[in-house]
Amino acid sequence: MPSDLIVFGEDWGAHPSSTQHLVSHLKRDRRVVWVNSIGLRRPRPTLRDIGRMAQKLRAMGQTTMPTAAGEPIVLNPRVLPLPGNPIARSLNRRLLAGRLRAVMAERGLRRPVLWASLPTAVDVVGAIDERAVVYYCGDDFGSLAGVDHDAVTVLEAELAERADLILAASTRLAEKFPAHKTRLLSHGVDAIGFQQPLPRPVDLPTGKPIAGFYGSIANWLDVELMAEVASALAHWDFVLIGPVQTDVAKLRCLPNVHYLGAKAHGALPAYVQHWQVSLLPFRDSPQIRACNPLKLREYLAVGKPVVATDFPALDGYRAIVQVASSAAGFCEAISVASLDLPDGQHGDDFGAGIRSWNDIRALARPRAERQQQVVGESWETRAGQVAAWLDDL
Known part of the structure; x- marks a missing residue:
């Protein structure tokens, strides 16, 4: 039976990322808990960040249960967006792990695969009795604009070390990680x-x-x-x-x-x-x-x-x-x-x-x-390859 997934990604339902495209197919035969975005930097006093913070605060702590078969459970986590602060990281780990364990117990999820599309998810590794850890690297976080590069680089290195499988969206990204556990997963298309x-x-x-x-x-x-x-x-x-x-x-x-x-x-x-x-x-x-x-x-x-x-x-x-x-x-x-x-x-x-x-x-x-x-490059094809890799973990 396919393993259930705990996915740390961008906000579910926003402009679809590659992670959302993949999970939209993977969730057809497995249960998914999707954890909405954990910040990659400290918020700044700009209109854009203030609006984003207000949106996050309104949703913080809410859990959206599936309204139809095959839809994910969506968590809006209570976290501090301070990826470089060790006290905030420790608190976030306790808050996230506690909430996830409660949802897993309520829904009967046991030993899921932890899927991290954001390096900040590393703080939950080992805290929810996951069967395996997958790091899906879709961006070069070390050069991505609007990111706390120093903090995120440290988090990514730790996540790459602890991951059982690393999926990289480009050859350049794949070259950063250990070859024995890294797979190239180019983007797909609808x-x-x-x-x-x-x-x-x-x-x-x-x-x-x-x-x-x-x-x-x-x-x-x-x-x-x-x-x-x-x-x-x-x-x-x-x-x-x-x-x-x-x-x-x-x-x-x-x-x-x-x-x-x-x-x-x-x-x-x-x-x-x-x-x-x-x-x-x-x-x-x-x-x-x-x-x-x-x-x-x-x-x-x-x-x-x-x-x-x-x-x-x-x-x-x-x-x-x-x-x-x-x-x-x-x-x-x-x-x-x-x-x-x-x-x-x-x-x-x-x-x-x-x-x-x-x-x-x-x-x-x-x-x-x-x-x-692009005929053979559908998201369904890409997700099928991912499912095979997950089954081998």
């Missing part, structure tokens, strides 16, 4: 969800081709590059979807750059389906070199052309992604991608070669190739 035809969103601009990006608009987005590209391609509209968490003054002054705000994950396929080119304009940084963005496979599942700056997670996809390292190269790549043609097969006279339906099908081939690339 291809069917992204390919289901949807009507055009009413807030998309009209009249020009659109190059779009969705995700957090944070310091890893190359704002300067985007400003140069948007200025040079005034006949294009550029759409950015997601919360703004960095200075975007250089973009806000451009009339062809549009901010549509944060959207529910389920709404995103409609936007990608109705713009012409999908963008991954990242800065080069340790965080980006270690990342494996979910949106890469989601973009490809829709089939629209993708233009990106260079980063290691593109390995295996470079034949179907336009990669550029400068503003001029990015502009050219967008123009080429918008024609849906491979390099060397574009230009003002490209239409002269179209004489039959076979020629039109040949032009459409890159779209099918992009979609085909």
Whole structure:
């Protein structure tokens, strides 16, 4: 019988993380207790942090029981968000372990697998009679913005030492951990969800081709590059979807750059389906070199052309992604991608070669190739592999 799971992750039901995608499949044949996010740093006196603290305080101590078969029990833990403070860590361990043991006794869970997607969960290791410990590393916490790096690096090293199995979302992340217990687990994709035809969103601009990006608009987005590209391609509209968490003054002054705000994950396929080119304009940084963005496979599942700056997670996809390292190269790549043609097969006279339906099908081939690339990369497939690893523990 599959082992039950105690999962320490981001807040359940928020914008779905890779952990939530995986657990959504794993929970179909095992019981899951999901512990909402434990802070990775001390809160700061900013509006964003104050709002986040207020939300956490309102939910603190609440437990959401499943309303349907297969849904997880969700705990909002009583903890102090001070990962570098030994007194806070000791208190958090007692509070968390006590609450989890009570829920386990109430629901009849015995010797579950403890799954940690956040290094702060290490303080509970050994306190709930878990059968095994899994560390799922989806980010480079040592370079992640808004994290207490010194404290989290220590916690992660301790968690990696005590884990029985480490799952790493990218090759760069896997290289940090002992090879004998580390497995590469690349992100998956809900291809069917992204390919289901949807009507055009009413807030998309009209009249020009659109190059779009969705995700957090944070310091890893190359704002300067985007400003140069948007200025040079005034006949294009550029759409950015997601919360703004960095200075975007250089973009806000451009009339062809549009901010549509944060959207529910389920709404995103409609936007990608109705713009012409999908963008991954990242800065080069340790965080980006270690990342494996979910949106890469989601973009490809829709089939629209993708233009990106260079980063290691593109390995295996470079034949179907336009990669550029400068503003001029990015502009050219967008123009080429918008024609849906491979390099060397574009230009003002490209239409002269179209004489039959076979020629039109040949032009459409890159779209099918992009979609085909992610056929075997569903979250269900990824979760099946994880389930096999869990059974071997």
